[in-house]
Amino acid sequence: MSIQTRRARERAERERLIVTAARELAESEGWDAVTTRRLAEEIEYSQPVLYSHFKGKDAIMAAVAVEGFADLAGELRAARTAVADPREALAAVGAAYALFAERRPALYDAMFTHAVDLPFATAEAPPALREAFGELLETVRPLVRDDDLETLTETFWSGLHGLVTLMRNGRLRHADHERRLALLISRFSG
Amino acid sequence: MSIQTRRARERAERERLIVTAARELAESEGWDAVTTRRLAEEIEYSQPVLYSHFKGKDAIMAAVAVEGFADLAGELRAARTAVADPREALAAVGAAYALFAERRPALYDAMFTHAVDLPFATAEAPPALREAFGELLETVRPLVRDDDLETLTETFWSGLHGLVTLMRNGRLRHADHERRLALLISRFSG
DNA sequence: CTCTCCTGCTAGCAGTGCTAGATCTAAGAG
C-alpha cells in the first residue's frame, strides 16, 4: 500500500511543480513564453508527461488561474478586514484588487481573459473562485440598500475589471488611474 | 499618371478585401480560424501578398478593429441622438454598447482584448477611435457635476467594458445582465 | 522589339500543441 501512496505523492508533487513552473514563467516572461517544450525543460521532464497530468495547455493555465484566485482572495480578505468602516473597506478592497492586477498581469490574464472553460458562477466552480468572489460580496454587503447584493457585487466587480483591463493595454491614460478608481468607489458607496 | 492611379486603386481595393475577409471570417468562425493561409485562400491570393499590405497578422487585426470602432461610433451616436433626456440617453448608449459587444464578439475582441499596439488615448489614435470615445463623452457631458468629464467617461466606459467581457466568458450569470446594466447606469446618472 | 523592373508565386524555415509507438524500469509471480 505504502508504495502506491509514495507514487501518488510523487505524482502530486510533480503536478505542483508543473503549475508553479508555468506560473513563474508566465509572470516573468509572459504567457507567450510558456510553451509545452519550454515548460517540459523547466521541470526537467519530457513534453508528454504534461499530458499525463493535464488535458492540454489550457488546463495548465486553468490550474494556474485557480492558484491566482486563492491569492486574490487572500489579499482582498486582508484589505477588507484591516478597516472597520464599510466605505473605507470598499475603497481598500478596490485598491487591493487593482494592485493585484497591476502587479501580476499574467496571472490576472489567466484568471479572466484566458481559461474560458473554467466553471465560474455555478455550483461546481472551484472553492478558490467562490472565496474570491465571496470577499467582494462581504465588502459590498454593508453598503447594499435597495439593490440585490449579488447583482451589486457583480456590477462593482465589473467596474474594477474594466478599469484594470482597459488600462493594461493602453486604452486608458495611465496617469488618471487613481482618480478613476476613486470615482468608481464613490459611486458604489452611496 | 493614370496607370499608376489605377494600380494604386486596385491595391487599395485589395487591401479592403483583406480586411473585410478577415472580419467576416472572424465573426463567423472566431479569430482562431483566421490564419494567414485561410485568409489568403479567401481573397484568392497567396500568403505573401498579405505581408505586402500589412506588417503581420496583428496589423490586419488592428485594421479590423479600426473598422469596428467606426461601427461602434455610429451605433452609439444613433442611440444617443434618438433620445432627448440626458439620463435616458445614457441608458440608451449603455444598452447599445452592450448590444454591440454581444452581437459582434469577435470584433469586440479585436478592438479591446487583442491589438495591443493600436495607439489609443493619444493624439495619433485613429479618428474612428476618438470618435467612438467622443460619443461616450457627449453622452456623459450633460450629467457631469463635480468630477472631471474625461475621467467620469473613462470610468463609466470601464464599467460597461467589464460587464460585457466578464459575461462573455462565463464569469457572470447571463440571466442578470439587464439588472447589472441598469444598476451601472443608475450609479452614473446621479 | 528588347530590356528592365516589379508584382505575385512556390517552397521552405522555425516554432507551436499534441500523440503514437518504442523503451526501459520496477513491481510481482514462481
Added chain:
DNA sequence: CTCTTAGATCTAGCACTGCTAGCAGGAGAG
C-alpha cells in the same frame, strides 16, 4: 533469485502556425 509483465517515460513525428527568401512572368519604358 530469476523471469515475466505492466506501467511510466521518452523519442520521433504529425499537422499546423506566422513569416520570408528567392525565383518566375508579365507589365511598362525606351
